[in-house]
Amino acid sequence: MKTLAGILGILAVAGALSACGPDMKVIQENTNRAQAAASKAESDASAAESSATAAEVAAKKASEEASGAEDSARRANDAVSRLEAAFATSVTK
Numbered sequence: 001m002k003t004l005a006g007i008l009g010i011l012a013v014a015g016a017l018s019a020c021g022p023d024m025k026v027i028q029e030n031t032n033r034a035q036a037a038a039s040k041a042e043s044d045a046s047a048a049e050s051s052a053t054a055a056e057v058a059a060k061k062a063s064e065e066a067s068g069a070e071d072s073a074r075r076a077n078d079a080v081s082r083l084e085a086a087f088a089t090s091v092t093k
Helices: 002-020 024-092
Strands: none
Touching: none
């Protein structure tokens, strides 16, 4: 009788521990989800880095083209000034 009670007690404790203990399936699913989220975050970070690099290159090119446009505008203004001076000279003669 004592042996039967002891065995039942041990089974009850084991059952309670397994019922209250961590569920490895849930832990594994959560781990898998966390790893997938981390992979996606890494991928997104790499894409953002690539976009930032492309934006930097585009900004540099735009700056160079703006400098070229400023030079062109300066040359055009010089040409207009020379034409105005030539016209003024021809009119006063």
